[in-house]
Amino acid sequence: MTSLTAAQVPAGTDRRSERVERIRQAAYRIRRNALDMGEVQGQGYIGQALGVADVLAVVYTDQLRYRPDDPDWPDRDRFLLSIGHYAIAAYAAMAEAGIIPIEELETYGSDGSRLPMSAMASYTPGMEISGGSLGHGLGVATGMALGLRHLGNPARVFNLLSDGELDEGSTWEAAMSCAHHGLDNVTAIVDVNALQADGPTVGVLRTEPLTEKWRAFGWHAVRVDGNDVAALVAAFDEVREHRGSPSVVICDTRIGSGVPLLESREKAHFMRVDENEWQIARDQLEEGLAR
Amino acid sequence: MTSTAPRKKLTTSAMIASFADPGQRTTSAPFGHALNRLAEERPEVVGLSADLAKYTDMHVFRDAHPDRFFQMGMAEQTLLGAAAGMAEVGLVPFASTYSVFATRRAYDFLCLDIAEPGLNVNVVGALPGLTTGYGPSHQATEDLAILRGCPNLTIVDPCDSVDIEQAVPALAAAPGPTYLRLLRGAVPTVLDEYDYRFELGKAAELRTGRDVVLISTGLMTMRALQAAERLAADHVDVAVLHVPTIKPLDTEAILRAARTDRLLVTLENHSVVGGLAESVASTLAFAGVGNRVLPIALPDEFLAAGALPTLHDRYGLSTDAIVARVRTGLTDAAPTPRGPWAADPAPATA
Numbered sequence: 180m181t182s183l184t185a186a187q188v189p190a191g192t193d194r195r196s197e198r199v200e201r202i203r204q205a206a207y208r209i210r211r212n213a214l215d216m217g218e219v220q221g222q223g224y225i226g227q228a229l230g231v232a233d234v235l236a237v238v239y240t241d242q243l244r245y246r247p248d249d250p251d252w253p254d255r256d257r258f259l260l261s262i263g264h265y266a267i268a269a270y271a272a273m274a275e276a277g278i279i280p281i282e283e284l285e286t287y288g289s290d291g292s293r294l295p296m297s298a299m300a301s302y303t304p305g306m307e308i309s310g311g312s313l314g315h316g317l318g319v320a321t322g323m324a325l326g327l328r329h330l331g332n333p334a335r336v337f338n339l340l341s342d343g344e345l346d347e348g349s350t351w352e353a354a355m356s357c358a359h360h361g362l363d364n365v366t367a368i369v370d371v372n373a374l375q376a377d378g379p380t381v382g383v384l385r386t387e388p389l390t391e392k393w394r395a396f397g398w399h400a401v402r403v404d405g406n407d408v409a410a411l412v413a414a415f416d417e418v419r420e421h422r423g424s425p426s427v428v429i430c431d432t433r434i435g436s437g438v439p440l441l442e443s444r445e446k447a448h449f450m451r452v453d454e455n456e457w458q459i460a461r462d463q464l465e466e467g468l469a470r
Numbered sequence: 471m472t473s474t475a476p477r478k479k480l481t482t483s484a485m486i487a488s489f490a491d492p493g494q495r496t497t498s499a500p501f502g503h504a505l506n507r508l509a510e511e512r513p514e515v516v517g518l519s520a521d522l523a524k525y526t527d528m529h530v531f532r533d534a535h536p537d538r539f540f541q542m543g544m545a546e547q548t549l550l551g552a553a554a555g556m557a558e559v560g561l562v563p564f565a566s567t568y569s570v571f572a573t574r575r576a577y578d579f580l581c582l583d584i585a586e587p588g589l590n591v592n593v594v595g596a597l598p599g600l601t602t603g604y605g606p607s608h609q610a611t612e613d614l615a616i617l618r619g620c621p622n623l624t625i626v627d628p629c630d631s632v633d634i635e636q637a638v639p640a641l642a643a644a645p646g647p648t649y650l651r652l653l654r655g656a657v658p659t660v661l662d663e664y665d666y667r668f669e670l671g672k673a674a675e676l677r678t679g680r681d682v683v684l685i686s687t688g689l690m691t692m693r694a695l696q697a698a699e700r701l702a703a704d705h706v707d708v709a710v711l712h713v714p715t716i717k718p719l720d721t722e723a724i725l726r727a728a729r730t731d732r733l734l735v736t737l738e739n740h741s742v743v744g745g746l747a748e749s750v751a752s753t754l755a756f757a758g759v760g761n762r763v764l765p766i767a768l769p770d771e772f773l774a775a776g777a778l779p780t781l782h783d784r785y786g787l788s789t790d791a792i793v794a795r796v797r798t799g800l801t802d803a804a805p806t807p808r809g810p811w812a813a814d815p816a817p818a819t820a
Contacts, residue, residue, distance in 0.1 A: 253560075300587055307558070312582050318548040319583055322555020322563075325540055329516070330559065349579070352545035356552065359543065 198241060199409045205275055206236035206408065207468045210437050211461065212271035216287040216294075218457040223288075223296070226441060226450045228268035230406070230432035231339075231370050235272035237411045238337060238368070242419070247277035250305040257323055259308050259338040261316020262370075266298035269306070278305040314347025316340060317367060321353050324362040324425075339368045343375030345386045351396065357425040358397025365425040366418055367398070370405065372432050376448045393427045405430025406437075438463050480777035482603035488656050489601060489689060489778055496656040497631035501594065502530025504638035505564055509535055515642060516556060518542050518565040520549040526566035526596045527654045546576040553591045554583035562590050562642050569595030569610030569651060573617060584647045585622045591648075592641045598627065598651035598688065599739030600768055600785060605775040610651075611768050615744025617649055618717055624648040624670065625716040627688035627738075632661040633714055636668035644670060651688060660692045661712075671715045673723035679709035682796055683727050686737035687713045687746045690766070690787065694737050697792040706800070713746065721753045728754055728761050733799050735764045739787060742767035764799045766792055 213228035238258065245255040260269050267287065274281045279294070286292035293302050299309040308319055320338040327334050344350055357365050371389065373380045380386060393400040399421045403410040411430070418426035434450075435441030438460045441450065452460070490496050509515045509531065517523075517531045521544040532539040540556075542549040546567055553565040565572075572580065572595045584591045595613060602608045617625055624644055628634045634653060641648040664676045676691070677698060686694040691712040698708035711727045713720060728734055728750075738746040747765035754761055768785050782788040786795065 257558075309582060309586055312578055314547070315551055315579065315583055318551025318579065319555040319558070321548060322552030322557075323559050324555070325552060326516075326556040326559040326561050329538075329556075329561070332559070349547035349551070352543075352548040353551065356542060356545060356548045360540075 195409075195412065199412055202233075202236045202241055202408050202412065203468070205240045206233045207437075207464065209236055209268070209271045209275050210464055212274050212281070212284055213267055214438075214457060214460050214464065216267050216271065216284050217452060219285055220288050220296075221454070222449065222451045224264050224267055224449065225452060226434040226447065227265055227341075227370070227372060228271060229438055229441060230372050230434045230436045231265060231268050231430075232271070232437065233406050233408050233411060234339075234368060234370065234430050234432065235268055236275070237408065237415055239272045239276040241412065242415050243337065244334070245276075245278070245305075250278060254332060254334050256335045256337065257307050257320070259310075259316045259320050259323075259336065260298050260306065261308070261310045261313060261338060262341045262344060263297035263299070263309065263311030265339070265341070266294070266296060269298055270294050270303070273303075273305055279303065313341070313344040314349035316344075317350050317353035317357070320365055320367075321356045321360070321362065324357070324365045325360060328362070328364060333364075335364050335366060337366045337368060339370065341375070342369055342371040342373065342380050342386055342389070343383070345369070345389075346375075346384045354393070354396045354398065361423060362425045363422050366415075367425065367427040369427060369429045370432055371429060372434050374434060374446050374448060379446070389429050393429070397424055399424050399426040400429060401426070402429040402431070405432035437467050480780050482775060482777055489782070490656055490658045495659045497659045498656055499527040499530050499654065500631035500634040500657050501638065501652055501654065502527035504635045505531045506534045508639050508642055509538065512562065512642065514560060514562045516540065516561045516563050518549055518553055518556075518563055520544055520546045520567040520571065522567050522596070525654070526568075526594060526652060528564075528566045528594075531564075546571040547579050550576045550579035550591070550593065551583050553593075554579075554587070554589055557584075557589035557591045558587075562592070564592045564594055564642075566594040566596065566652070568608060569598045569613045570608060572649070573610060573613040577616060580617075580647075580649075581620050585620050588622050588646045590642070590645055593647070593649045594652050595649060596652040596654050600773060600781055600787060601653070601689070601739070601778070603776045603778055603781060606772040609773055611741045611773060612744060613651070614716055614738075614740050614746070618744060618749070622646050623717065626670070626714055627651045627716055628653060628668075628714055629689060629691040629712060630660040631657040632659060632666070633668050637670070637714070640668060640670045653689060658689075658692055660695065666712075668714060671718050671720060673711050673713040673715075673720040675723075675727075676710045676712050677708070679707040680732065681707045682733045682735060682800070683709040683711060683730070684735050684737055684796075685711045685713060685724060685727060685746070685750055687716060688739045690737035690739050693787065693789050693792055696789040697796065700789065700793050701796060706796070708796070716746065716749065719749050719753065721757075724750055724753050725757055725759065728759050733764065733796070734761050735766060735796060735799060737766045737792065740767060741770055743770050764795070766795055
């Protein structure tokens with residue numbers, strides 16, 4: 180089975196609202212998956228996972244071309260997770276996408292699991308690269324995109340970066356390279372949650388103004404509310420049609436999005452959640468979907 | 471009265487000075503031409519460089535196969551990351567830059583993007599060890615020390631143009647990542663005079679000898695052979711074991727060579743820390759073999775700038791320096807420890 184892509188769906192208004200609703204449901208399930216996995220560990224990058232869930236729902240259920248049962252299909256679009264610690268979010272989305280079984284999520288971070296805390300290609304089917312050392316994903320994406328174009332393969336390459344990852348000089352080397360080589364088969368996605376390990380991005384190393392920076396590096400840049408599914412769909416549809424230069428979708432996301440208990444918590448890179456709070460979080464998530 | 475006129479000093483010359491002796495046979499750009507020949511056979515072979523195609527003999531490939539060459543700019547992290555990406559989609563990249571940049575600057579990318587997934591990326595580093603007089607910024611005197619600890623990585627230090635020409639297809643044929651210490655430009659041609667074929671992972675005994683065994687790698691094998699000739703004139707019988715593959719090391723051949731009471735000398739164009747000398751020493755120690763190892767290697771220092779002949783003399787890599795060191799080694803008071811093999815009726819290299 181090949182996952183449907185937006186390009187194959189007529190762009191009528193009704194169809195778009197149907198799409199948006201379908202993606203919202205998927206995002207809900209991704210968040211629920213992430214909460215279940217977070218409970219296994221008792222802590223973790225749950226804030227980021229909830230924040231990026233809408234982006235991953237759009238990418239995995241609406242944009243990427245792949246075969247869930249054949250992760251090595253040569254014509255698949257590549258999704259590179261350079262932020263290895265977002266593994267919890269990626270597994271949650273890959274389970275929703277049918278790439279890994281839902282039942283396997285409970286093994287997250289356990290000894291012998293295919294789902295390690297930091298994402299690695301050698302462990303998990305469908306995980307394209309081993310992220311974790313930040314600033315690697317876009318360089319590898321550059322080579323994949325050059326190689327695919329050289330081979331006449333129309334597959335696209337997506338790379339999910341964090342705003343903290345923009346501190347790494349290698350990210351900007353690769354950004355220049357993608358633009359220099361006119362790699363319009365590359366789509367970078369930047370999760371701007373404005374938080375990194377030592378605190379708010381603005382205090383650690385200022386990366387704004389982001390849109391202007393990417394444009395100055397020769398990219399087609401779009402900035403959206405990363406927790407607004409309709410806006411994300413519009414942005415990804417738009418960059419899909421763009422030709423001649425690489426595209427970046429800059430997504431402003433809220434840590435803990437969808438779970439008020441965690442959204443309002445003091446922002447932390449590595450969030451601790453008490454044992455009794457996981458069920459509260461799930462209840463709040465379900466209430467949010469009903470609204 | 472003595473003259474006060476200053477003596478004409480040697481100069482540093484070009485960034486990549488040739489280390490060939492005057493009048494020595496050389497082959498031009500053996501790497502680039504070997505890559506071209508390989509590319510004719512294997513359409514998946516591609517080349518990349520980081521603004522150093524011209525200085526790594528990659529320009530030969532670039533000019534012959536412009537559609538298969540990718541200029542990555544002076545961005546070594548992206549060079550290696552992108553090479554990994556190309557290998558991920560089925561290409562067989564050769565990525566060239568200077569050794570200092572491939573190892574010091576972009577090590578994280580070589581390690582995690584290329585070596586950890588075990589990709590068939592062939593990293594080609596020019597100016598290994600002391601092959602330029604430009605000083606520490608360009609002299610990769612510790613590249614082997616950095617890379618030997620990297621799992622999955624095959625490391626080759628070729629002696630001459632023959633080694634390079636034969637290594638290139640072998641590196642592409644090896645499924646995993648490799649690092650080649652490139653000799654470029656007018657590269658000496660030496661090994662065709664010996665019954666030799668490059669074999670990945672194998673050492674080769676180029677000459678036998680009863681008194682001394684020189685275990686050498688890279689361009690120092692050329693010097694080892696010259697030193698052996700000179701010592702032969704003085705009735706010192708010197709064997710030369712060429713070890714072009716630093717990792718995986720041919721420990722069997724090294725142990726075989728060591729199981730005699732000959733003076734054992736290692737020779738490398740690399741720091742005495744973390745290269746061939748320590749590889750051989752640990753091989754012997756791990757096997758319970760107690761030979762003394764006399765290392766001929768670069769000192770554990772940042773080296774000076776200057777002309778290569780001057781520097782090779784100063785740091786002990788010249789043929790003269792090797793001959794002198796071996797002679798001293800033979801007359802040293804320290805007795806060569808003998809193992810049980812001393813009683814063997816047939817020495818390994820009779």
